[in-house]
Amino acid sequence: MTAPFLSPLSSEQANISRSATLQHRDAPRIIFLKSARLMAIGGANDARATSIIMGWFGRNYRRPLILMRALMLELARASHRSIQLAPPCSTRITRDEATMLRALGREESQINACHRDACALLATDTALGAATCFQAVSNCFEDLGTPLR
Numbered sequence: 312m313t314a315p316f317l318s319p320l321s322s323e324q325a326n327i328s329r330s331a332t333l334q335h336r337d338a339p340r341i342i343f344l345k346s347a348r349l350m351a352i353g354g355a356n357d358a359r360a361t362s363i364i365m366g367w368f369g370r371n372y373r374r375p376l377i378l379m380r381a382l383m384l385e386l387a388r389a390s391h392r393s394i395q396l397a398p399p400c401s402t403r404i405t406r407d408e409a410t411m412l413r414a415l416g417r418e419e420s421q422i423n424a425c426h427r428d429a430c431a432l433l434a435t436d437t438a439l440g441a442a443t444c445f446q447a448v449s450n451c452f453e454d455l456g457t458p459l460r
Contacts, residue, residue, distance in 0.1 A: 339457040340412055342367050343448070346379055347411070348399040355380040359399075368455055375451050382444040389441050392434040407432060414445040415459045422446065 342363060349360035364379065365372040386394060395405045404412070414428035425445055429438035452459050 390433045415449045
């Protein structure tokens with residue numbers, strides 16, 4: 312005789328598959344945040360950030376790595392204030408990281424909105440270089456099959 316309810320094992324498996332789907336969808340943003348945090352701490356040539364990007368993109372790691380480095384250097388150059396980033400091991404994000412992800416999530420045709428996000432992040436009136444870098448990194452991730460949008 313079978314029970315009229317689902318076994319606990321099947322519901323556990325369903326929860327695991329749901330969380331795995333969420334993790335897979337968020338993985339590009341997590342990779343971006345972790346590598347940005349490591350580059351903010353150790354500099355643009357941080358070996359751990361390079362290793363994360365190499366592990367995620369495989370043989371195609373050079374383009375996203377160079378664009379990530381350019382983005383971090385541009386943010387450091389153009390910023391008129393201190394940008395708050397969480398520690399690399401943190402599962403939460405700061406307001407500044409949320410602004411970065413919002414700028415990365417903009418479509419290519421939304422350069423004005425991306426520029427506004429970059430200006431808000433950097434506390435400056437003009438941040439076209441940073442907005443362009445955000446768009447380049449976003450397009451690169453999308454070209455390689457892991458969109459940040």
